[in-house]
């Protein structure tokens with residue numbers, strides 16, 4: 200009897216495993232480049248150097264926020280395989296970058312710069328997907344003043360395909376409701392607590408006015424703090440151009456901190472997807488916990504970012520020579 204039950208459980212586990220669209224990649228390892236390649240430079244140190252050059256808390260040009268968003272958009276779409284970096288071309292006019300979900304990407308120049316330096320010292324060895332995963336980790340470290348710190352396993356391969364429709368399907372829009380968010384994250388193996396913790400990334404960077412338009416025009420939404428709403432309306436007038444943007448956290452837009460959760464509770468966030476986190480008692484409690492304990496939040500954020508970096512990409516793939524184009528062009 201007992202044996203039979205175990206067998207049923209195992210079959211179920213295997214079946215479930217097969218159903219999950221993404222799982223962790225057993226091939227990834229910590230320190231892959233120093234243990235498993237002939238690369239004589241310290242690959243992670245090279246990436247860190249380039250990130251430190253571009254990213255700083257004060258006067259940050261936005262590359263740091265851009266890198267953290269890029270990493271999320273890379274890994275949630277068919278795993279961390281650098282496919283978000285591919286430019287449109289005659290062979291592939293509609294890559295992930297062409298999806299509305301990828302509007303306003305920043306930080307790609309940082310990845311390209313690290314890639315140039317690594318190709319010079321260690322040609323054909325370091326994947327763009329790994330560079331992006333390292334760079335997002337380093338940006339989070341800098342922007343949190345060291346509060347967010349985690350190791351990134353490596354050995355990812357760069358993907359050969361990139362489709363806008365995959366990005367549009369996997370990345371929730373700013374008008375998403377809580378159910379949509381929970382479903383999108385669950386489909387990648389992330390729980391509600393992880394969804395809430397990762398949303399804290401919206402304490403940095405900026406957003407296009409268009410993503411909040413329906414929350415401030417024609418009237419400020421009832422769930423929004425009225426003075427914040429009035430401020431948003433002046434920054435994002437009804438006729439705001441397609442390129443106009445606002446800081447996501449008006450007070451400390453360069454700090455990756457738990458302030459975001461206080462903003463959510465106070466109704467001072469641009470997107471419905473932020474506000475929706477307090478629609479339900481369970482997620483509201485998580486928001487309150489993160490607002491009350493930033494050290495605990497930083498640890499949860501770091502753990503969830505590492506888990507995100509482990510979403511399986513392609514086992515085949517290649518090491519791209521340039522991050523914006525596959526080697527075949």
Ligand code: HEM
Pocket residue numbers: 261264265267268271302303304305371372373374375380397398400401403404405406407408410472
């Ligand atoms: C929960 C669902 C999420 C939705 C609906 C969402 C949506 C958005 C939108 C619409 C923008 C503004 C883009 C623009 O207009 O330029 C944005 C920015 C950003 N998002 Fe998210 N996001 C989500 C989760 C995440 C996660 C999990 C992370 C990372 C861990 C993240 C990191 C960022 C960052 C750092 C920015 C600022 C980018 C910059 O300044 O260039 N987001 N997000």
Ligand SMILES: *[C@@H]1O[C@H](CO)[C@@H](O)[C@H](O)[C@H]1NC(C)=O
Pocket residue numbers: 235236237
């Ligand atoms: C490292 O170099 C040695 C000697 O040239 C070679 O046999 C080996 O295949 C190389 N390993 C990798 C991972 O490139």
